[in-house]
Amino acid sequence: MELLIFYMFAIVSVAFAIFMIVARKPVSSAISLIGVMFCLAVFYVLLNAHLIAALQILVYAGAIMVLFLFVIMLLNLREKQGAISYHRTALQLAGVAVFCALLVPFMSMVTIPGTSGGAGVSAxxxxxxxxxxxxxxxxxxxxxxxxxxxxxxxxxxxxxxxxxxx
Amino acid sequence: MLTINHFLALSAILFVIGVVGVLTRRNVIVIMMCIELMLNAVNLTFISFAYYLGDMTGHVFVFMVMAVAAAEAAVGLAIVMALFRNRETVDVDRVSLLKH
Incomplete structure (x- = not known):
């Protein structure tokens, strides 16, 4: 059950994050980042961090992102500004993708001592x-x-x- | 069975997406949002280690990261406002006063 919730929200949060960096309008990016933050709040609840989950929604999704949205609205940008710069994208993407490909299997294979439990946390x-x-x-x-x-x-x-x- | 490796892999993926965003986008507001995404990925790592090690210190660290992120967003966006008023742009490629 927990695994199902995790995979569901993991896929949603990664999709929101990718949409955030490819969206043309800054407002769409901001809304997707709010989506990522809500998904992260779900993970915090899964990890028994109830105060941090509430703070995540109040401080991040509430205060910080509203600040971002206010600035985007105030600046009233034309849509052309801030589009993805394609000319230098390919090389950087390749480098980061290699980094990612090295990092993720390493993270999922390594066993960290003392992290097997989690059930034994206090009330x-x-x-x-x-x-x-x-x-x-x-x-x-x-x-x-x-x-x-x-x-x-x-x-x-x-x-x-x-x-x-x- | 949900293990810490699930959360570490997810936060690594989110962090790398943030890095890609910082490297490839030119809109300074979107770059700041990508920085927020990276901070959030690190927060997830803190929380998962706190849970699986049974130590609440990680929660305090996340609290501090949130305070610093709020300060960073406020000052950063104020700089963006000042930048836009002076140069009418939020494109980082066109803000190169310190480059030469």
Whole structure:
């Protein structure tokens, strides 16, 4: 059953990802990326990461992608801009395809020690309480630094859009 | 039986699709979306290792990656806006001020 769900959403997410990079309109790319993110949220639920699954939909599919869509709408691009550059595509695609062909079988064959289980996770694994406890004890300093980073990004984004460049 | 290798293979495929997108597209917004896709693929790796090793630290890492991705998207898109206002383009081949 889990395997069926995995393969179903794996195929859908790869299809969305491929459509994202071949779509001519940036809006289509953004919508397909939202599709990929929803599929990834399904995988997170399969992997017992309930808080991260919710955050994936709220932060990624909600906030970040809406930001992308707003910018695409604001710029009002002509369709010709940003089409795939075919002249240099072939060589790069070949190189990446070789890389991919080497990587994927390696990933699926290798056995990583200690990863056979997964059934033995505790009851609060991946819940808001579990992750929150970890976040506010062991990772308190990175958590605070992340808040400063977000504030800096906020100020930087406002400053950049207000800036008059000569 | 669902194993970690399924998830690792899937995230490798998604990451490579993101790399292909960054290399082949010229629209800077689509390039940023491909970067987001690569970050998401890495997040999937973190979550699958967290589950199969029974250690929640991976979830905290994904949380931090999300915070950094949000900051990156905000600043990056602000740069795109400034770029478009100044040069009327989002084509990376036509933005080569630092090239020469």
């Amino acid at each position: 609060d694994f991946g819940t808001t309480a579990g992750v929150g406890k970890l976040l506010y004890t062991d990772f308190l300093l990175p958590f605070e630094i992340a808040s400063i980073l977000l504030l800096a990004a906020l100020v930087g984004a406002v400053a950049l859009t207000k800036l008059k460049m000569k």
